[in-house]
Amino acid sequence: MKWKVPYIDFGRQYKKQETLHLSNFKRIMLSGDFVLRDQVLTFEKNVSKILGVKYVISVNSCTDAILLSLGSLGIKKGSEVISVAHTYVATLSAIQHVGLKPIMADISDDFNINPEEIEKLITKKTRAILPVHLYGHSCQMDKIMKIAKKYKLIVIEDCAQSFGAKFKKKYVGTFGKLGCFSVHPLKSLGAAGDGGFIATNDKSLYEKLIRYRNHGQGRRKNGKYLKSRYDIDFFGFCSRLDNLQAAIVNTKLKILKKNIKKRNSIAKKYNQNLKNLPIILPKLYDIKDYSDVFNSYVIRTQKQFKLFKHLRNKGIEALINWPKPLYKHKGLKLSKKPLKNTEKICNEIISLPIFPEIKDSEMNYIINTIKNFFKLN
Numbered sequence: 163m164k165w166k167v168p169y170i171d172f173g174r175q176y177k178k179q180e181t182l183h184l185s186n187f188k189r190i191m192l193s194g195d196f197v198l199r200d201q202v203l204t205f206e207k208n209v210s211k212i213l214g215v216k217y218v219i220s221v222n223s224c225t226d227a228i229l230l231s232l233g234s235l236g237i238k239k240g241s242e243v244i245s246v247a248h249t250y251v252a253t254l255s256a257i258q259h260v261g262l263k264p265i266m267a268d269i270s271d272d273f274n275i276n277p278e279e280i281e282k283l284i285t286k287k288t289r290a291i292l293p294v295h296l297y298g299h300s301c302q303m304d305k306i307m308k309i310a311k312k313y314k315l316i317v318i319e320d321c322a323q324s325f326g327a328k329f330k331k332k333y334v335g336t337f338g339k340l341g342c343f344s345v346h347p348l349k350s351l352g353a354a355g356d357g358g359f360i361a362t363n364d365k366s367l368y369e370k371l372i373r374y375r376n377h378g379q380g381r382r383k384n385g386k387y388l389k390s391r392y393d394i395d396f397f398g399f400c401s402r403l404d405n406l407q408a409a410i411v412n413t414k415l416k417i418l419k420k421n422i423k424k425r426n427s428i429a430k431k432y433n434q435n436l437k438n439l440p441i442i443l444p445k446l447y448d449i450k451d452y453s454d455v456f457n458s459y460v461i462r463t464q465k466q467f468k469l470f471k472h473l474r475n476k477g478i479e480a481l482i483n484w485p486k487p488l489y490k491h492k493g494l495k496l497s498k499k500p501l502k503n504t505e506k507i508c509n510e511i512i513s514l515p516i517f518p519e520i521k522d523s524e525m526n527y528i529i530n531t532i533k534n535f536f537k538l539n
């Protein structure tokens with residue numbers, strides 16, 4: 163379907179930096195520098211500088227970033243990890259695949275884990291908390307870190323949707339032991355396919371993870387293996403970020419700050435124009451508390467499905483991310499204990515198009531379509 167207003171317009175995004183993308187593409191294709199080459203190292207350096215962390219390990223997705231991170235910690239099988247049910251399935255599948263048990267806490271009205279719910283779920287088996295910074299907004303990291311310290315729990319952050327977001331001027335992904343990020347195309351820093359990375363200040367975890375992502379083979383420096391490339395320390399995985407994808411995200415990093423600013427101004431315009439309607443709008447926070455990246459702009463309404471259908475019928479590619487908590491997917495066999503706020507929120511949310519290249523005319527169309535809907539409903 164050709165949308166009047168797409169959720170994201172990748173073509174417009176590409177056009178903004180077409181010359182740079184094409185010259186990188188040509189250079190890489192001609193040189194054959196495809197796997198673990200210069201752009202990958204540059205990307206890791208760029209990100210560690212932005213986040214202010216010692217080590218960044220690029221991998222092929224955030225799912226793998228979480229999986230490898232949890233795997234690197236040597237947590238006893240069957241131990242419990244506290245996270246949420248309102249997240250992409252990847253968060254919980256990574257926990258499950260390393261032999262740990264996901265325990266789901268309810269969320270607050272900011273869509274993120276409710277710190278007040280965490281303590282109630284801590285048992286003798288709890289080893290870690292995995293907060294998810296959803297939609298480009300940080301969790302309440304001060305409270306979460308306090309609980310983690312009190313109970314000696316490890317914190318691993320799922321920052322798939324929130325690269326660039328801050329809590330009290332500190333970047334998400336730098337509070338816990340490990341921060342896991344995605345550069346999937348739908349993210350505020352998106353490649354042209356899958357990709358992700360891990361941020362940490364822990365040298366021994368870094369040494370493990372850099373091997374995990376490449377079949378247990380030794381570490382490279384400036385493209386060269388420190389030991390022989392045939393020295394294998396343990397069975398690892400094939401989870402590398404492609405050099406071409408790294409080149410794309412390096413190029414996009416140049417305009418990330420500007421793009422985040424634009425996303426914030428779009429959110430502000432939506433908020434100004436949609437107030438006084440029976441909708442709960444996302445809160446705009448003071449920058450000293452939260453810097454948001456608005457990876458998604460999510461409204462809440464009692465008329466979720468009706469408005470969602472109306473928007474799509476009018477050619478607006480709205481989304482519902484996600485319509486039900488993960489424990490309601492029977493096949494996942496998760497604990498089905500209902501989480502009140504999670505369920506309420508799943509029944510109310512709609513994500514509206516938000517991307518830095520959206521035109522004023524497109525935003526006005528979305529705003530007027532919503533206003534007209536509430537005049538009639």
Ligand SMILES: Cc1ncc(COP(=O)(O)O)c(C=O)c1O
Nearest residue numbers: 223224225250252253322344346
């Ligand atoms: C909250 C969350 N966690 C994890 C992931 C997984 O990221 P990836 O697709 O890079 O594996 C996503 C992707 O959408 C996500 O939204």
